[in-house]
Amino acid sequence: MTFLSDELLFFIDLYLNLILGYAILIMSSYLILAYLSAKELRSYLKKNSFVDYEVLLTSEFAPKLSLIAPAYNEGFTIEENVKSLLSLNYNNYQVIVVNDGSKDNSMEILIKTYDLELTELEVHSKIETQKIRGLYRSRNAAFKKLIVVDKENGGKADALNAGLNIAEYPYVVCIDVDCILDKDSLLKLAKPFLESYGKRIIATGGVVRIANQCVIKNGRMVEVNVPDRLLSRIQVLEYLRAFLLGRMAWGRLDGLLLISGAFGAFDKEIALLSGGYSTKTVGEDMELVVRMRRYMLENKLPYSVSYIPDPLCWTEAPEDFQIFKKQRSRWMRGTIETLSFHKRMCLNPKYKLLGMISIPYWTLFEFLAPGIEFIGVITTLVFLVLGLLNWHFFFLLVLFVYTFAIFFSVIALYCEERTYHKYPKQADFLKLLLAAFIEPFYFHPLTVYAALVGYKDKIKGTSGWGEMTRKGFTKKS
Amino acid sequence: MEHLWELYANGTWNEPFLIVSICSFVTASVILYLLLIGSRNSHIKNERLRTEYGILIDKLLFTVVFEDLPFSDIIQNENYKKLKDNRFFREFTTESVINLHKNYNGVYARKLEQFYKDSGLKNDSLKKLKSLKWDIRCKGITELAEMNVHEVFDTILTNSKARNKTLQITAINACIKLEGTKGIAHLTEHPYPIDDWTQVNIIAAFKKHDVGDTQGIENLLESKNTTVVALGLKLIKELKLTQKVPFVEQLATQAPNTFLKYEAQSVLQQLTD
Numbered sequence: 001m002t003f004l005s006d007e008l009l010f011f012i013d014l015y016l017n018l019i020l021g022y023a024i025l026i027m028s029s030y031l032i033l034a035y036l037s038a039k040e041l042r043s044y045l046k047k048n049s050f051v052d053y054e055v056l057l058t059s060e061f062a063p064k065l066s067l068i069a070p071a072y073n074e075g076f077t078i079e080e081n082v083k084s085l086l087s088l089n090y091n092n093y094q095v096i097v098v099n100d101g102s103k104d105n106s107m108e109i110l111i112k113t114y115d116l117e118l119t120e121l122e123v124h125s126k127i128e129t130q131k132i133r134g135l136y137r138s139r140n141a142a143f144k145k146l147i148v149v150d151k152e153n154g155g156k157a158d159a160l161n162a163g164l165n166i167a168e169y170p171y172v173v174c175i176d177v178d179c180i181l182d183k184d185s186l187l188k189l190a191k192p193f194l195e196s197y198g199k200r201i202i203a204t205g206g207v208v209r210i211a212n213q214c215v216i217k218n219g220r221m222v223e224v225n226v227p228d229r230l231l232s233r234i235q236v237l238e239y240l241r242a243f244l245l246g247r248m249a250w251g252r253l254d255g256l257l258l259i260s261g262a263f264g265a266f267d268k269e270i271a272l273l274s275g276g277y278s279t280k281t282v283g284e285d286m287e288l289v290v291r292m293r294r295y296m297l298e299n300k301l302p303y304s305v306s307y308i309p310d311p312l313c314w315t316e317a318p319e320d321f322q323i324f325k326k327q328r329s330r331w332m333r334g335t336i337e338t339l340s341f342h343k344r345m346c347l348n349p350k351y352k353l354l355g356m357i358s359i360p361y362w363t364l365f366e367f368l369a370p371g372i373e374f375i376g377v378i379t380t381l382v383f384l385v386l387g388l389l390n391w392h393f394f395f396l397l398v399l400f401v402y403t404f405a406i407f408f409s410v411i412a413l414y415c416e417e418r419t420y421h422k423y424p425k426q427a428d429f430l431k432l433l434l435a436a437f438i439e440p441f442y443f444h445p446l447t448v449y450a451a452l453v454g455y456k457d458k459i460k461g462t463s464g465w466g467e468m469t470r471k472g473f474t475k476k477s
Numbered sequence: 478m479e480h481l482w483e484l485y486a487n488g489t490w491n492e493p494f495l496i497v498s499i500c501s502f503v504t505a506s507v508i509l510y511l512l513l514i515g516s517r518n519s520h521i522k523n524e525r526l527r528t529e530y531g532i533l534i535d536k537l538l539f540t541v542v543f544e545d546l547p548f549s550d551i552i553q554n555e556n557y558k559k560l561k562d563n564r565f566f567r568e569f570t571t572e573s574v575i576n577l578h579k580n581y582n583g584v585y586a587r588k589l590e591q592f593y594k595d596s597g598l599k600n601d602s603l604k605k606l607k608s609l610k611w612d613i614r615c616k617g618i619t620e621l622a623e624m625n626v627h628e629v630f631d632t633i634l635t636n637s638k639a640r641n642k643t644l645q646i647t648a649i650n651a652c653i654k655l656e657g658t659k660g661i662a663h664l665t666e667h668p669y670p671i672d673d674w675t676q677v678n679i680i681a682a683f684k685k686h687d688v689g690d691t692q693g694i695e696n697l698l699e700s701k702n703t704t705v706v707a708l709g710l711k712l713i714k715e716l717k718l719t720q721k722v723p724f725v726e727q728l729a730t731q732a733p734n735t736f737l738k739y740e741a742q743s744v745l746q747q748l749t750d
Contacts, residue, residue: 020491050619061677194677195673195674197670197672197704396499406506407505411509429517
């Protein structure tokens, strides 16, 4: 009995130390990334205050961009969204709206609003996609930038590939048609493509922020608000942490694995050479970035992926738990699929920082974290039932994690305050601060649960996105 | 230290570690929160001051531009007397003078330049030019160039050779504004590649400041630095300098690589069409 107890005590001790070690590791990595991000952000803002983006507006040397906006059942908002895409501050660009076999009247609305007619545009199908029913251009010269592709349904990746095949310009900007873009977003996204010499910039991405309860006028953000609903409010905080304190650092290290599917620009040639978007994953945005980087590394071509910390794109976050669960489980499936497609890169020195740091980091802290946390909860419950729980240590551990979570959110709020200051209202700031206190008890368990659903869906072999209902933005008349 | 090692060695480090960490996180959060409040308050205060000073500065600059009052009379203004040594006020005045100067030419612009000099704002900009921080130097360069202070051309030219790209672009733009083509003459000997962003900025500066005398642009075509040659071609093309066709023709026949040869032929085609 004494032997068994000793052995048990040893394992409990070992388990507690492992959990503590994992927590310390993850927290340290967050703090290091936050430090690097803050440094990079400061340097970026300093440089940016002397940048005159207007020079790109008037220059014929500005990179030529093809905007690809896949649309599926967007009939309610497509007219206004396309109008907003056509009125961005940029000259050398075209807009390719890909109607991915919508079941609603999206196509009819587009034809009527933009006076579209079928065109004989030559398509060089470098990537196989679902059948294209027709290509449309406007008879009205005011909409000469617009091309509409009507195709059979094949999912977002397939629609983006169709856009890639049709794009006439050397850089493609892939966006979600329902996102609200900053009017200068293309100017900022295009600049890095001009900046590098000797290194090819294969992709650039910007910060995505939450637009729930913000006021939109004529497709532009006119008033930034913090949502009242807790689920979306906490996502504001979560996005601030992820984009301001996480991706900025990965950008600095040139180890960025993900450029948000909502808004990112790519070198078309490299995207096509890498095979375009994969239709075998629901995380096509992350997978494409990893594949493009892998292509460059395997072919020993000097390259870089650039990241812009300016809030360039505003998107609607789920306000309902069911939709939130679908979104997050899909994100988890996308992560698992990408990591599994490129598993040979993990800890492979051939892939430099990407293989040695980025991919192992994502594996350990993004893919495995919810699972480890779940095991932790189950083990704690077992300890509780068996009366083995060291309450004192348990409370200290919970408090340790809780205080860190709040501390990290306060860092994000401080960074936001010192940089973009998008939430100037006192009430909004307090709402976000309060959210930081509530998040670990309310939001975090939901994200872990949704990620576990993602594990389950992956094991079951579930594919596809599932229906993503959006509420729509508050519009100013 | 010995105590810490003891804690680690006998396996009792966890609890003290957790307690210290919790206290650190709480303290750091409180400090950050206070800094955050401080930053918000300073934001609010600055906004209030900007509104307050804005009214005063607008009146002052209106007097400078539209009323023929000497500076000695302007400084009799009680509010101006009180605030003229305030750093924030001076910064904001410089900003306003610069913004107003962008909108005027001729007599009005000269009056603003005179005020910039008499009020000592020019000295503030000159001090910025000597700063060790590149961003402050950039600010000084922008201000001095906008106010047409030609005497600092050589100093700005030195800055245009800096490795810091933002400083380099700001200084080259300023040189072009002050002395036109002379401002980029040194690029023929530039040792590093000039990226497309810098090139686009240089071309934009030529267009913006309407540089009439383009004597010397052709020298860029003789540079050993291929990016400088590419810049020269772009400038000739964008500014439609048909008088430079013989130089471009020469380059088209003797280009050091196929890229430049192709570019030169393309420029020639555009200029002769």
